[in-house]
Amino acid sequence: MILPYALHFNAPAIPAIYERLNDVLEGDAAGKVYDLVATLGAPQDLASIGFPDDGVDVAAPLIVKAAAGNVRPIDEEQARDLLRSAVSGQRPS
Numbered sequence: 001m002i003l004p005y006a007l008h009f010n011a012p013a014i015p016a017i018y019e020r021l022n023d024v025l026e027g028d029a030a031g032k033v034y035d036l037v038a039t040l041g042a043p044q045d046l047a048s049i050g051f052p053d054d055g056v057d058v059a060a061p062l063i064v065k066a067a068a069g070n071v072r073p074i075d076e077e078q079a080r081d082l083l084r085s086a087v088s089g090q091r092p093s
Contacts, residue, residue, distance in 0.1 A: 001043060004034035005082045008092035013072035030092040045089025056083045 008030035011018040021029035034044075043049050060079040067074050074082075085092065 001037065001046060001049070002082075002086055004030045004037070004092045005086050007033060009074065009078070009082055010070070010072050028093070034091050046083070046087045047089070051087055053087060056080050056087065059083055 007018070007021070011030065018029060025032040038044055047053070057080065060076045060083060063079040063083070064074055064076055067079075
């Protein structure tokens with residue numbers, strides 16, 4: 001569920017890898033992974049598995065701490081934005 005959003009966020013830090021994924025998936029990798037999840041019938045959003053709206057502010061600092069070695073540094077506001085998108089199930093673009 002988070003993978004499409006993480007791919008979208010990290011794309012600027014891994015342009016060659018992301019471009020290769022785009023080629024292999026024949027389109028925007030983050031969107032294609034999102035579509036695959038839908039095709040499989042898996043939940044499309046965090047809300048559908050019980051993640052509360054107010055959980056965004058609790059989870060954001062945890063993401064920042066856990067992502068210390070991520071290819072693209074993430075701050076709390078970026079983590080909140082990523083989580084809000086994942087809670088809503090909005091397709092990354």
